[in-house]
Amino acid sequence: MPLPRILASAATTALRTAIPTTRSLGPTVLFTQRHQTLRHCSSGNMATAQRREQPPWTRPESSAPLPPLSIYNTLTRQKDPFVPLDKSGKKVTWYCCGPTVYDAAHLGHARNYVTTDIVRRIMRDYFGFNITFVQNVTDVDDKIILRARQQHLFEEYKAANPKITPEVLSATEKAWTAYFTKIAKADEGDLTTVPSTFEAWATRKHEPLMALIHKELAGESVEGELLDEDASKLKMHLNTLFMASKALQTPPTSAEEFYGTCSSVLLPYIDSLNKDRTYEPAVFSKLSRYWENHFNEDMATLNVLPPTTVTRVSEFIPENVAFVQKLVDRGYAYPTADGSVYFDIAAYEAAGHHYAKLQPWNRGDQSLIADGEGALTSDKASTLPTSDSSLPAKKKADQDFALWKASKAGEPSWESPWGQGRPGWHIECSVMCSEVLGGEIDIHSGGIDLAFPHHDNEIAQSEAYWDGCASHATADGRHQWINYFLHMGHLKIHGSKMSKSLKNFVSVRKALERGGGWTPRMLRIVFLQGGWKDGIEVREGVLSAAKSWETAVNKFFTNVKALVTEETAAQAAGTHIPQPWTKLEADLSKELDSTREKLDAALCDSFNTPLAMQLLVDLISTTNIYMSSTTNLALVKEIARWITRITTIFGLDNNSSPDRIGWTSEESSTGNAEEIAMPYLRLLSSFRDSVRALGISDSKSDSAKELLRLCDKLRDIDLADLGVSLDDRDSANALIKFVPAEELRAAREEKERKAAEREQKKEEARLKREEEERKKQEQAKVDPVTMFRTEEWSEWDEQGIPTKDKEGEEITKSRKKALTKAWEQQKKKFEAYQKTVQK
Numbered sequence: 052m053p054l055p056r057i058l059a060s061a062a063t064t065a066l067r068t069a070i071p072t073t074r075s076l077g078p079t080v081l082f083t084q085r086h087q088t089l090r091h092c093s094s095g096n097m098a099t100a101q102r103r104e105q106p107p108w109t110r111p112e113s114s115a116p117l118p119p120l121s122i123y124n125t126l127t128r129q130k131d132p133f134v135p136l137d138k139s140g141k142k143v144t145w146y147c148c149g150p151t152v153y154d155a156a157h158l159g160h161a162r163n164y165v166t167t168d169i170v171r172r173i174m175r176d177y178f179g180f181n182i183t184f185v186q187n188v189t190d191v192d193d194k195i196i197l198r199a200r201q202q203h204l205f206e207e208y209k210a211a212n213p214k215i216t217p218e219v220l221s222a223t224e225k226a227w228t229a230y231f232t233k234i235a236k237a238d239e240g241d242l243t244t245v246p247s248t249f250e251a252w253a254t255r256k257h258e259p260l261m262a263l264i265h266k267e268l269a270g271e272s273v274e275g276e277l278l279d280e281d282a283s284k285l286k287m288h289l290n291t292l293f294m295a296s297k298a299l300q301t302p303p304t305s306a307e308e309f310y311g312t313c314s315s316v317l318l319p320y321i322d323s324l325n326k327d328r329t330y331e332p333a334v335f336s337k338l339s340r341y342w343e344n345h346f347n348e349d350m351a352t353l354n355v356l357p358p359t360t361v362t363r364v365s366e367f368i369p370e371n372v373a374f375v376q377k378l379v380d381r382g383y384a385y386p387t388a389d390g391s392v393y394f395d396i397a398a399y400e401a402a403g404h405h406y407a408k409l410q411p412w413n414r415g416d417q418s419l420i421a422d423g424e425g426a427l428t429s430d431k432a433s434t435l436p437t438s439d440s441s442l443p444a445k446k447k448a449d450q451d452f453a454l455w456k457a458s459k460a461g462e463p464s465w466e467s468p469w470g471q472g473r474p475g476w477h478i479e480c481s482v483m484c485s486e487v488l489g490g491e492i493d494i495h496s497g498g499i500d501l502a503f504p505h506h507d508n509e510i511a512q513s514e515a516y517w518d519g520c521a522s523h524a525t526a527d528g529r530h531q532w533i534n535y536f537l538h539m540g541h542l543k544i545h546g547s548k549m550s551k552s553l554k555n556f557v558s559v560r561k562a563l564e565r566g567g568g569w570t571p572r573m574l575r576i577v578f579l580q581g582g583w584k585d586g587i588e589v590r591e592g593v594l595s596a597a598k599s600w601e602t603a604v605n606k607f608f609t610n611v612k613a614l615v616t617e618e619t620a621a622q623a624a625g626t627h628i629p630q631p632w633t634k635l636e637a638d639l640s641k642e643l644d645s646t647r648e649k650l651d652a653a654l655c656d657s658f659n660t661p662l663a664m665q666l667l668v669d670l671i672s673t674t675n676i677y678m679s680s681t682t683n684l685a686l687v688k689e690i691a692r693w694i695t696r697i698t699t700i701f702g703l704d705n706n707s708s709p710d711r712i713g714w715t716s717e718e719s720s721t722g723n724a725e726e727i728a729m730p731y732l733r734l735l736s737s738f739r740d741s742v743r744a745l746g747i748s749d750s751k752s753d754s755a756k757e758l759l760r761l762c763d764k765l766r767d768i769d770l771a772d773l774g775v776s777l778d779d780r781d782s783a784n785a786l787i788k789f790v791p792a793e794e795l796r797a798a799r800e801e802k803e804r805k806a807a808e809r810e811q812k813k814e815e816a817r818l819k820r821e822e823e824e825r826k827k828q829e830q831a832k833v834d835p836v837t838m839f840r841t842e843e844w845s846e847w848d849e850q851g852i853p854t855k856d857k858e859g860e861e862i863t864k865s866r867k868k869a870l871t872k873a874w875e876q877q878k879k880k881f882e883a884y885q886k887t888v889q890k
């Protein structure tokens with residue numbers, strides 16, 4: 052992947068320098084240090100420093116024997132010893148925030164779910180915990196509602212208008228103007244612009260972005276051009292308007308093509324014409340089901356274990372209503388006049404609870420809060436008819452968040468004591484987690500961007516709901532819902548996180564399809580080589596580091612497997628295999644023990660997979676050195692088995708699932724394809740060895756040459772295409788290896804390329820020789836008597852050797868000597884030539 056280049060719009064640059072928290076702290080403070088610095092900020096226009104400290108965390112206790120595992124806990128921002136609530140210390144409850152299903156999963160999602168899977172597999176398969184893993188699917192959400200409704204209306208419109216009529220063109224022009232007005236307003240543009248003048252306007256105002264758009268249209272690669280948030284959004288809008296303006300000026304003959312080009316301007320416009328429509332629930336569920344399946348397929352491709360239980364919010368509506376009702380009853384929530392319900396942060400804190408336990412320094416950040424509330428919330432709800440004038444018209448405080456949203460026309464809704472509505476985003480996790488796992492949970496996880504407000508709001512709702520039900524005393528006397536909060540680091544591209552709203556995302560499928568070395572295993576190796584809670588930067592170096600790790604492990608497995616197969620065959624043939632135990636073996640054994648200890652310590656240290664990955668390749672190098680000096684495989688096999696076990700725990704083997712159901716039949720041939728093929732391959736290979744030996748012993752004869760050619764073809768083409776490699780050896784049978792066919796083909800092509808290169812060089816040399824020969828012959832045709840008859844000289848003797856130069860000067864003796872020598876040489880050549888002519 053080429054290194055992406057960031058193209059920032061002027062707007063974003065201005066925005067960046069205007070971030071008040073960084074600017075007020077002076078230019079030396081880095082953005083990433085923001086929260087730490089704020090915690091020590093004593094006064095000013097912020098809330099008091101005390102409110103920004105994380106509250107005390109209560110450490111769970113247990114008398115059960117536990118591994119010395121510590122986990123970095125966002126609730127304390129340090130590594131805490133892991134103690135499950137279960138008395139036996141075996142059972143672990145875990146809730147993970149799942150996807151909002153309205154679009155394709157991108158690499159940022161892959162980062163989150165694959166990394167979560169790595170941690171989950173280590174806890175389950177290395178530490179041996181029995182994990183109940185619950186993950187939700189957000190299938191009721193503002194983004195889903197908008198996307199589904201607009202798509203539905205557009206399909207309807209296309210069916211009613213199968214041809215591009217003047218009416219359709221006129222409607223599209225209106226849609227175009229509405230879209231342009233929205234964009235240009237934000238851009239302080241010239242609102243008299245129409246489709247025919249758009250290109251001139253856009254080129255004047257946004258030259259670099261338009262240049263990029265033209266480049267894309269011309270089919271040139273812009274993969275390296277990476278835009279920041281504002282620039283990429285603007286580029287998307289300009290592109291939409293540009294393409295639609297062209298379609299409006301010269302409508303394509305196909306209606307399908309016209310609608311395809313203009314869909315982005317038509318979607319919001321048609322939606323705005325249908326304000327008071329109501330829809331069947333299927334309109335919304337069709338979209339979310341499609342993307343949920345799509346997500347599950349991607350996760351299976353990435354070898355992510357499925358959750359124990361998936362909870363969909365659409366299947367937990369009554370539970371959501373009951374949960375919200377209890378919060379209202381307890382005085383922690385209040386309905387507003389429009390039929391929405393909000394969480395009352397002031398009441399919650401007045402009761403002795405701490406709000407925003409995870410990121411107290413972010414409370415009050417309106418952009419984060421607005422993002423969590425969704426595009427269809429805001430104060431628009433207050434325009435609904437009020438049912439009770441004694442209720443507040445809108446939420447009491449900016450920081451309060453929606454638990455239940457009154458649904459407007461065109462939005463899905465369910466019955467509730469407050470009228471038709473739907474659950475807010477944060478409440479669903481509290482409800483479904485509580486339903487399945489109860490009021491005290493060991494682990495909750497999600498991407499780091501969910502920490503505030505989503506997770507902080509989940510904690511507030513749940514601790515308000517469950518308060519008084521705790522089985523343990525806590526530091527602040529209030530309920531502690533989650534003991535360990537784990538947040539996965541982001542995938543970053545040049546410092547900005549990859550996300551849908553940033554439009555810098557690459558879908559999981561696209562990334563895997565376009566090759567360039569990205570495979571599910573390669574992605575997982577990249578994530579394992581980075582810490583789970585740290586951000587990962589997509590750079591070329593990251594991929595090559597992962598590739599070299601994979602190659603080292605692959606080579607090791609392939610070699611050991613080939614040698615073991617050979618040894619097994621020898622054993623079966625009655626050969627006695629010696630197993631010496633010398634200093635070599637003692638040293639290697641010590642190395643294995645110490646690597647095991649270090650890897651255990653690394654995994655206990657909050658799943659330090661980068662160190663674990665390094666330890667594995669270090670052990671492989673040591674073992675490779677050992678293998679170069681002995682044929683003893685006993686310890687090598689032990690090491691290979693252990694490395695296989697650890698890489699399988701890390702989820703690096705997509706095909707050896709520890710999660711399959713059932714066992715294979717006793718009668719059926721057991722083992723994998725390699726084991727089944729091996730006896731036949733061995734037979735074929737040993738037959739080839741004999742034929743080849745025969746060919747070599749009589750390499751002059753034509754039939755022997757033909758035999759050797761057939762042996763090469765079997766090795767280089769037929770078996771290579773089947774994923775089998777034969778390494779010919781001087782003093783032994785060929786070593787049989789299973790290597791991916793693509794790899795062998797690539798090696799063959801490389802070999803052929805080199806051979807062709809050699810052949811070409813040879814041919815060039817031959818042509819050069821021929822040319823020299825031809826020149827020599829031409830030269831030989833010259834009679835020595837005439838050879839010096841040129842303007843360079845003025846007098847010659849009878850043999851044609853010059854005596855005076857062109858100025859009439861006598862030539863020197865030495866010169867004369869040299870000329871005579873050349874004359875004699877030419878005479879010899881000439882005579883030889885004459886002889887061949889006479890023949």
Ligand SMILES: [Zn+2]
Pocket residue numbers: 147148149480505509
């Ligand atoms: Zn959640």
